[in-house]
Amino acid sequence: MLARRIIPCLDVRDGKVVKGVRFRDHRIVGDIVELAVRYRQEGADELVFYDITASPQNRSVDVTWVKRVAAELDIPFCVAGGIRSVDHAKRVLEAGADKISVNTPAVRRPSLIDELVSEVGTQCVVVGIDSDTVDGEYSVHANAGDPAQTEIISRRTLAWIAEVQERGAGEIVLNCMSHDGVRTGYDTEQLAAAREVCDVPLIASGGAGSANHFADAFADTGVDGCLAASVFHSGELAIPELKRYLLSRGVRVRLNSYATDRDKNQHDGRIQA
C-alpha cells in the first residue's frame, strides 16, 4: 500500500536556500545540496524547491543548482516558482528534477498545463493552487507569494481543481492561504472538499505547526502528502519523530533504515531548537 508523503519545501534564491535550516546538531545555511541531502537522510519522501529568484523577462533561467541537487539526491524532487513556459520546464526537468510545479502562470493561461503535459508527460506536471475563502466560497488567488501583489481570480477553487485535471495535471498542491504561516493546522475542511473532486494525488500545504496537524490532515482529508516549511526548518519537528508519531496514529509512512537507526541511537537526543 502506498505511503503518505512528507514533503519539506525550501525557498531558493539565486541557487541558494534562503533561510537556514536547523537540524538536531547544527544549523545549515545556504548550501542547497547539503540541505537536500540532510532532509533525505532524515527521511523526507520528496523535496520541493520553491525558486523565488526574481526573473526579469528575457533573462535566461539558471538551472545549475537543479543539476547540482539532481547529481546528489536519490529521492524525487520538484521545482516550483517562476516556470512560465514549456521551454523553461524542459530545462528544469532535463537538469534532473522529477516534477515541475506551476501556479500563477497556469491561472493566467490555463493552456500552459496542456502544453506542458503533452511535452513532458502528466507525471511531471504539478499544479499549485493558492486558495482562500471569498464570499463564502473557496477562490483561487494569483501571486499569493507576494502579499502586495496577491489578487483574487474569478475562479472557484473546486472548479479549477477539476479543470486542471482535465488538462492533464498529474498532481495538485493546495495551499490554503488563511492557514499558511499561522501554524494552527492544515485547513482540513477545504482539503476534504478538494479531495472529493480530485482523482490525482493531492498534497496539503499551509498550516503545519506540530505532528498532530499532519496526522489530522491525513486522517480527516485523505490527502496523499503534506508539505511544510517552517515547522521543519526551525528544528521544532524532526521528520523521524514525525513519522513515528504518524505510525502510532495509524498513518502509513515510509521509515527509511537511516532514520530508524538514528532514532534508536538518539532516542534521548531531543531537538534543541
Place this chain on the structure above:
Amino acid sequence: MIAVVEATGSNFSSVRFALRRLKADVTVTNDWSVISEADHVILPGVGSAAAAMEKLHDAGLAQRIPSLTQPVLGICLGMQVMFAHSEEGDTRCLGIFAGNVTRLTTAPGLPVPHMGWNTVGSEWAYFVHAYAAAPGPGTVATTEYGNAFSSIVCRDNFTGVQFHPERSAEFGSRILQSFVTDSIRNPTWISSLQST
C-alpha cells in the same frame, strides 16, 4: 560501459546521475553498435508507450533489443515496453515478456497516477505511473495498489522494474549497484528480496 537507451525516455538525467554516483561509465545513445557492445543496457522511461516505441522503431532498435544477451534493465516505461502490448495508445511493444500493460483503475482513495513510495517485498520504492502489468510468468515481485501489479519482472538477461531505482534511496542504489556489478543472471538483489 553502460548504454542508456535515449529513445525510451525524455528525462534520463536522474538515471545518469545515479549511475555516476556508482562510478559507472555511462553513455546515452540510440546507436545499435554502441548498445550491442555495452556491458549493460538500461531502458529508462518517462513519457508514453506509443512515443517510446515509435522512437525505438525509428532508431532501428525495436527488433534488435530483444536479441541482446547482456543484462538489460527496463525502468518504469522502459519496463512496460518490454511487454507484448500496452493499452496506452494501443501500442504493440517489444514482446520480451508475455502479457499486457493496462491502465491503473482510479477509485476513491486510489488516485492515478500511482505516485509515491510503496513496498516491494520488505523494501520501499518510489513509483510514478498510470499503467502497469498484471502479475504473470516473469513476475518476481508485486506491489499493491488496489490490485497487485508486477513491480519487478525477470526473464533470462532482462529485468524490468516499475519503480524508479534512481529515486528510491538505499534500495534503489542497491539495485543499480547490483545491476552494474553482477554477472549476467540471477542478480543478488532479487534473491535477497525474495528471501525477505
